[in-house]
Amino acid sequence: PIPDSLNELLAQYGGLVGKVVAFVLAFVVVWLVARVVLVPLANRVLRERGYDETVRSLADSVFGALALLLALAVAFTVAGFGSIIAAFATLGGALALALGFAAQDLLANFVAGVFILKDKPFEVGDWIEWNDMSGRVEDIDLRVSRVKTFDNEQITVPNAELANNAVKNPVAYDRLRQKFVFGIGYDDDIDHAKSVIVDEARSNPDIMDDPAPDVRVTELADSYVGLQSRFWISDPSRADFARVRSNFVQAVKERLDAETIDMPYPYRQLTGAVETTATVTESSASPATDD
Amino acid sequence: PIPDSLNELLAQYGGLVGKVVAFVLAFVVVWLVARVVLVPLANRVLRERGYDETVRSLADSVFGALALLLALAVAFTVAGFGSIIAAFATLGGALALALGFAAQDLLANFVAGVFILKDKPFEVGDWIEWNDMSGRVEDIDLRVSRVKTFDNEQITVPNAELANNAVKNPVAYDRLRQKFVFGIGYDDDIDHAKSVIVDEARSNPDIMDDPAPDVRVTELADSYVGLQSRFWISDPSRADFARVRSNFVQAVKERLDAETIDMPYPYRQLTGAVETTATVTESSASPATDD
C-alpha cells in the first residue's frame, strides 16, 4: 500500500499547486469586491442615518475585517479545505468569545460611545453630573469622553460610565430652583422670619418673582427651627447662580441680624450638681473686657 | 495532474459565473419577499398587541436585518457555498455573543424600554422615586427615560435602572399619610401634648378628619419624649403637601409654646468637681441683659 499512498501523495501535491492558485485567485477577487462594494455601501447607509465621522471610521475597520474573513472563507472553500473553515470558525469563535469576555468592559465603552454620539443625551459644552463627579463635557470620543471640572481639572471618563448611569444636567431647562435652610431660634417669631426671607428674595434682582420665592418650616432641630427657603433663578446655564445664592444668603443673614432674629449656636441645657473649689480674688476696678 | 486541475479550475471558473448569477437572483428575490411580506406582517402583529410606534420601528430594523441574513443564507446555499454559511454562522454567532456581552448593559436598556412602553408601570407625568432620586417623568424613550427633578434639573436615566429596581410612586392613591415627630420635655404631660397636636391637626383644613390624625409615643430619647404625629392628606398629587406639612408643624410649634409645653434643647446632666480661680468685680448697678 505504501507505493499507492506515495502515488496518491504525488497526485495530491500536484493538486495542491492548483488549489493554491485557486485559493489566491478566489481570495483576491472576493476581497477586492468586498472592499470596493460592501464597505463604501455600509459607510453610505450609516451616513444617511446620521452617524458621524467617528462612528463611520470604526464601522470601516469592522467591515474591512469582515471582508477579509469572507475572502479567506471563500478561498479555503474553493481550494477544497472547507472542513478547516468549520474548525477554525469553532475555535475562532471560542477565542473571540474569550477575548470578548476579557475585554467586555472595554468594548462596552465603544458600544456606549456609538450611542452617545448618535443619540446625543448630552453634547460638548453641556454641564453634566454623574456618580459623584461633575463638569463640562469637553470632548466625546468613541471609547472615552473628556470632562473639564469647574476647577479646571481634566477627567477622562469611559463612555459606559456615562451611558449606563443616570446623568444629571442641572441647567437643561430655562429656570432652576435653589434651596437654603436658615435656622432661627425657638423663641423667634416664625412668621416674621418667613416674611423677612421672602422679602429679601423679592428684592434680589437675580431671583425670579414668578414662581414666587417661598419658605417652609421643615425641621424642629435640636437647637433651631429650620426654615427652608426656595427660590427660582432664570437662565441658569448663563447666570452664575452660585453668586446669586451667595448674595441672597448674605442679605438674609444681615437682615435677620438687623431684625434681631436669632440664628442660635448649638444649645446645651444644663442640669445636675457640681462641686467647685474656688480661689477668689476681688478687684474693685471694672475688668477689661477687650477680648 | 497539473493540466487536469487547471481544466478543473477553468470548469470551476465557468461554473462560478453561473453561481454568481444564481447568488444574486436568489438574494434579490428572497430579500424582496421578506421585506414586502415578513416585515409588514410583524409590524401589524405588534400593532394589534398594543405596542406603540417606538417599539415597532425598532422591530422593523430588527426584522429588516433578519431578512438580509435570510436572503444571504438562501443565496449562498443556492450558489452551492452551504458550508460557508455554517462556518459564518458559528463565527458570527460567537461574535454576536461577544458583542452582546460587551453591550449587555446597553441592550438591557432597550429590552427594559420595550417593557416599560408596553406595561406602563409609570407614564409621562408620574412622580417616581427610585434609588435615591426622584422627579416627574418627562419622556420615555427606548434606551433612556428623562426625569425632571423638582428643582428643574434634567436626569437622563437608563431604562434598566427603572425596570429592575423598586420604583415608588408616592401619589398613586387618593390619599397619603404624613408623619412628623415632636419632642417634648420629660416633665411635660404627655396626654396634654397629644391632645394639643391632634387638635391642631383637626383644625387644619388640608388634613383629613377620616382617617383621623393620631399621635404615638415612639421614643424615650436622650433629652426628649418623642411623639409621632400621623395625619392624612387627600388628593396628594394635586395638593402641595409640603406646604400642608409646613403649616401643621408651625401651628403645633406655636401652640406648644402657648401651652408652655417644653421642646427641650439637648440636656447635659453635670456632676463631678471643678476647681475655679475667679477674679471678681462687684458692680452695684444692675447689669444690662440686652443680648
Added chain:
Amino acid sequence: PIPDSLNELLAQYGGLVGKVVAFVLAFVVVWLVARVVLVPLANRVLRERGYDETVRSLADSVFGALALLLALAVAFTVAGFGSIIAAFATLGGALALALGFAAQDLLANFVAGVFILKDKPFEVGDWIEWNDMSGRVEDIDLRVSRVKTFDNEQITVPNAELANNAVKNPVAYDRLRQKFVFGIGYDDDIDHAKSVIVDEARSNPDIMDDPAPDVRVTELADSYVGLQSRFWISDPSRADFARVRSNFVQAVKERLDAETIDMPYPYRQLTGAVETTATVTESSASPATDD
C-alpha cells in the same frame, strides 16, 4: 460550461417552484397541528398542576412561538434547505443567547413571577418586609408586584427582588413579641424598676399574660442602666400593635415618674480647673425663676 449551468439554473428554478409549494404546505400543516394539539395540551397540563391564568397565558405565547419555529424547520427540511436550518439554529441560538444575557435581569423577573404565583410564599394582602422596604402586597403580576406602603405610597417591585431575597412577614403567626429598652439611673433600684415595668405590662389589656412579660438588664450604658422589656401581643395582624406599644411606653414612663425612678439625661462628670473673670451684681430680691 455557461450554457450547462444556465440549463441547470432553469431546472433549478423549475424545482424551486415545487419546493416553494412543498414549503408552504408543510408549514401550514405542521403549524395547524401544533397550534391545535400541542398548545391546548400544554395548557391543560399546566392547569392540572395548579398554575393560574397569568402563567398559562405566558405559556401559550411561548408554545405558540415554538410551534412556529417547528413548522418553519419542518418546512425548510421538506423543501430541501436543511442546511439553512442548521446555520440559522447556530446564529439564532447565539442571538437568543446574547439577547437573553442582555435581558437576563428582566427575564429573571418572569421566572420569579411564575414561582411566586405557583408557590405563594406570600399572597395579595400579606404584610411583607424585604431589604429596607415594607408594605401590604396589592397585586402580583408576572414581571412585577405592587406593594402599598403604610403611608399609602405605591411601590412597583420586580419579582426577582422578592424571590431572591429573604422576605419577612411579621404577622404570620398568632402572636408577636415586642421589645423596648427603658434606661434608669445608676442610683435607682433595678429590682424595683423591673417590677414596675412588669406590673404595667400586666395591667395593659392588649398585652398577653402568657407568655408573661419579662425584663432583662442588657446594658450598663454611659449614663443609664438599660432594662429591656419584652412582651407578647396576640393576633398581631389585626391588632394595631404600634398603638399597644405607645400606650405601654407612656404608662411605664408615667409610672416611673410617679415612683421617682430616674430616667437620666446624658451625664458629664466634670473635673479640671477653670479660670473665671466674674462681674457680679448683687440683688436682695429673690430672682424670678419662671423659665
Added chain:
Amino acid sequence: PIPDSLNELLAQYGGLVGKVVAFVLAFVVVWLVARVVLVPLANRVLRERGYDETVRSLADSVFGALALLLALAVAFTVAGFGSIIAAFATLGGALALALGFAAQDLLANFVAGVFILKDKPFEVGDWIEWNDMSGRVEDIDLRVSRVKTFDNEQITVPNAELANNAVKNPVAYDRLRQKFVFGIGYDDDIDHAKSVIVDEARSNPDIMDDPAPDVRVTELADSYVGLQSRFWISDPSRADFARVRSNFVQAVKERLDAETIDMPYPYRQLTGAVETTATVTESSASPATDD
C-alpha cells in the same frame, strides 16, 4: 420539471403518512419504556443514597422531561427528520442556556436546597444566624427555607442564601462562653474589682465553675478602665442564657456599688478661662434641692 416535482411531492406525501405512523409508534414505545424503567430506577437509586421525598419528586419531574425529549428524538430520527433534531438541539440549547442564565438565581436555590436536604448542615428546629438575621429553622423546602425569629416573625429565605454564606449555630456545643465588659473608674483598685466580678460569677448557679470565670483588662478607655468578664454556661440550647447574663450583670453592678467601686459617667477635664456676668441673690435659708 414541474410535473416531475409534483410526482415527487405525491411520492413524498405518501411516504409522509408512513413516516408519521413510524413517528407516533417510536415515540409511544420509547416514552413508555423510559417512564416505566428509567424513572423508577433513578428514584430507587436516589432513595438508596438517602435523598428524601422532596428531592426525589423533583428528580421524577426532571427524568420525566428527559424521557419525553428522548422519545421525541428517537421518533424524529426513525421518521427520518434527524437533521431537525440537530437544529432544534442547537437552538433549544441556546434557549435553555438563555433561560438558565436569567433564572440562575432561582435555580441556584433548588441546587442549594438539594444539598441542604442531603447534607443537613442544619435541621428543622436549629437556631441559626446568617448575614444579619437569626431565628429557628421551621421548615426546609427545595427552593426556600422558613425561619421563625425570636420575635415570632416569619422569614422566607432562598436556600442559596443559606448554602453560600457562613451560617452560625451558637448552641451547637454543650457549653457557650459569654462576655461582658464592666467599666470601672481610673482611681479604683483593678484587682479588687476583678475579684468582685469573679466572685459574683462563682456564686451564680447558672455559670459553670469549670472552665472558671475570668476577667481581663482590655481597655484603657476615655473615662473608664474596661474589665472584660468571660464566663461559661452549660447546655446553652435549653438554658435561657439571656436571663443568666441579665442576672449576672445586675448582681455585679449591685456588688460594685456596695464595694464603692465607681462605674464612671463620661468625664470632661475642663481648662481655659470663662468670663461670667453674675446676678446673685443671697438666701440665708437652705435651698430646696427637690429636683
Added chain:
Amino acid sequence: PIPDSLNELLAQYGGLVGKVVAFVLAFVVVWLVARVVLVPLANRVLRERGYDETVRSLADSVFGALALLLALAVAFTVAGFGSIIAAFATLGGALALALGFAAQDLLANFVAGVFILKDKPFEVGDWIEWNDMSGRVEDIDLRVSRVKTFDNEQITVPNAELANNAVKNPVAYDRLRQKFVFGIGYDDDIDHAKSVIVDEARSNPDIMDDPAPDVRVTELADSYVGLQSRFWISDPSRADFARVRSNFVQAVKERLDAETIDMPYPYRQLTGAVETTATVTESSASPATDD
C-alpha cells in the same frame, strides 16, 4: 407508495430488534469495562498523588457517571443512532452549562474543597481569621468547613469563602508581636513614661527580652500623647496571650499611677462669656465631700 413504506417499516421494525440487542450488549460491555478498569485506575492515580479519601470518593462518583455516558454513547452508535448522540450532546451540554451556571457558587465550593484538602493552606485545629470571623478549624469537608469560635459557637463556612479570600493565621510562627497604645498627658515627661513602659514589659516573664520591647510616639491626639508599646510573646499558639496582654496593661497602668504620670480624660478648653443668675446659700460648716 404506502405499501412500500409499510414494507420498509416492517423491515425497520425487524431491524429494530437487532438494534436493541446490539444496544444492550454494547452498553453492558462498555460499562463493565469502564467500571472495572477506568474507575479503579483513576482512584489509584489520585491516591498516589496524595489526595485523601474524601476527594477520591468524589472522583469515583464523577468517573462512574462518565463511564455511564460513555457506555450509552457507544451503545447508541453501535445501534446506529449516532445522530441522536450529537443532538443530545448539544442539548445536554447546554443544559449542563445552564445548571452549572445556576450551581456555580455551590460547585465552586467543591473545587475549593479539593484544593484545601490537597494543599492544606490550613488544617484541622489551626486558628484562622478570614473576613470578620475567626476560630479554630474543626472539620474540613468537600463543600463546607466547620469552625468553632472561641465562644464555642459553630460556624459552617462554604469552602470557596476560605479558598478565595486572604486567610490569616496569627500563630503560625514561633513568636507574635502585640501592640497597645497608652495615652499620657501633654504635661508629662515622654522619656520618663517610655522608660516606665519598657521597664514593666521587661519585668513581665511572659514578654520576650529579645526582640526587646519598644515604645513609639505615634499620636499627638486631642487630649493625650499616644505612646505605642510593642512587645513580643513566644510560642503564641500555646500561651494565652490575651492574659499576658491584660497583665501587662494592668501593670503599666498601676505603675504610671504610682509615678504620677497622668492618663488624661478628654479635655475641653473653655472660653467665652456666660451670664449666671445665682441663688447663694452660705454655710459656715465645711461641706461633706463624700462623693
Added chain:
Amino acid sequence: PIPDSLNELLAQYGGLVGKVVAFVLAFVVVWLVARVVLVPLANRVLRERGYDETVRSLADSVFGALALLLALAVAFTVAGFGSIIAAFATLGGALALALGFAAQDLLANFVAGVFILKDKPFEVGDWIEWNDMSGRVEDIDLRVSRVKTFDNEQITVPNAELANNAVKNPVAYDRLRQKFVFGIGYDDDIDHAKSVIVDEARSNPDIMDDPAPDVRVTELADSYVGLQSRFWISDPSRADFARVRSNFVQAVKERLDAETIDMPYPYRQLTGAVETTATVTESSASPATDD
C-alpha cells in the same frame, strides 16, 4: 470477518506511514509560510498604524500561535484526520473559553494596556488621580502600569483599573482653581472679611489676577459663617500650588487677626440650671495666671 479487518488494519498501517509523511510535510510548509509571510505582514500593518514596540511583540506571539494552529489544522486535514480537528476545535474552544473566563480579569489588563499605549489617555510623567490613589506615571507596561506617589512609594496598577475608571489629571490645563473655606464669626462684617480675603489673594504674586479671585458665602454653620475663597493659579504642573495655597491661607489668617475679624471656636449656648456646692478661698493678692 477478522482476517478481513486485519487486512484492513495492515492496509491502514501502511497508509498511516504515508499519512504521517504528508502530515509532517504539510505542517512544515504551512508553518514556515505563515511565519515568514503572515507574522511580518501583521507586524508592519501595526507599525504603520502607530502601535508601539510593546504591543507589536505581543501581536507577534499571538500570530505565531495562530500560525502553529493553522499548520496543525492543514496537516491533519491533508493526513485525512479532518474529523479530529472538528472535535478538537470544539473541545479546545470550550477549554479556551473556560480558561478565558478564569483569566478574564488578567486578560482585560492586556486589552486595556493596548488601548492605553495606543490612545495615550495619559503618558509617562503625567500626574493622575483614580479611585482614591494618585501619583506620577512612571512606566506603562502591557499588563500593569507603575505609578510613583508623591511620598515616593511605588504602586503597581493593573491597566484595566486605569482604562475602566474615570482618571483625573488635575494639571492638564494651563491654570487650576483652588478653593479654601474661611469661617468667620456671626458678629463679624461679612463684606469686610470678603474684601480682606480678596485683597490678600491679589497681593499674592502666585495667584492670577484674571480670572479674579472671588469669595462666596456658602455656609451658615453651627458656629461660623463660611466664606469660600476661590483663586486661580497659572501653569499648575510646574508651580508648587500646595505652597501657594499654604502661603495664601497663612496670609489671610494673619490679616483677619490684624483686622480683629474672629475665627470662632465651636460655640455652646448654655441654658438650664445647675446646683453648685462651692468651697471658696478668698485671696487678696492677684492670682498668678501663668498657664
Added chain:
Amino acid sequence: PIPDSLNELLAQYGGLVGKVVAFVLAFVVVWLVARVVLVPLANRVLRERGYDETVRSLADSVFGALALLLALAVAFTVAGFGSIIAAFATLGGALALALGFAAQDLLANFVAGVFILKDKPFEVGDWIEWNDMSGRVEDIDLRVSRVKTFDNEQITVPNAELANNAVKNPVAYDRLRQKFVFGIGYDDDIDHAKSVIVDEARSNPDIMDDPAPDVRVTELADSYVGLQSRFWISDPSRADFARVRSNFVQAVKERLDAETIDMPYPYRQLTGAVETTATVTESSASPATDD
C-alpha cells in the same frame, strides 16, 4: 430481516475485535510519542523563555492531559468511532465550561500565579501593601502567596487578589517622604512654629537635608491651626522609619513646649445664661490642690 441483522451483528462483533486492537495500538503509539516529544519540547521552550520550575511543572501536567486526549481521539477515529468524539467534544466542552465557570475564581489564581512568577511585580522579601493588608512576601506559590505581617502573623493570599489590585511597595525607591500634622493655637505665631519644626527636622540625623524638610499651613481647624511637616528619609527599606518619625515628633513636641507655643485641647466657646443654686462654704485657709 432479523437473520440479516443478526448476520450483520456477528460481522460487526468480529469487526469490533479488530477495532479494539486498532484502538489500543493507536492509543499507545500516539500517547508515547506525545509524552516523549511534545511534553519535553514544551518544557524546554518554557525554560528558554524564563519560566521557573513551578510554572513548568504545571505545564507538564497540562500537556500530559492534552497528550492523553489526543491519543484517545486518534484511537477512536482509527477504530471508526469518529462520531463519538464529536459528541464527547461537545458534551465535554460544555462540562469543562460549566466546571470552569464554577472554578473560575480558583483558576484565576493559577493564571495570576503564572504572571506573578514570570513578571515579578514583587518578589520574596518585598514589603507590599494591598487592599487594607500589608506585610513582607514570604513565599509565592502557583495558587497562593504567603505574606508575613509585621506582627508576625501569616496571611495566605490568593494570587488573583495580588494580580488584579493595585499593590503598593512603600520602599521601592531610595528615599521616602513622611508627613505629620502639628496643631498649634490660633494665637501662636505661625512663622515661629514653622521655623521651630524645620529646625528640629534639620537637627535629626536620620532626616535628609536635601530634599529639605518643609512645613505647610493645611488646615484652619476647629481648635488649632494645622501645620503639615514633610521630611525625607533615605534608604527606607533598611532604616526603621517608624522610629525616626517617633523621635522627630517627640523632639518637635518638646521644643514647642519649650518655646511656649500652644498645642491646644478642643475648645468650647461658651455663651448663654445659666441659673445656679449655690451652697457656699468659705474657707480662709488656702485649699489643697493636690489632684
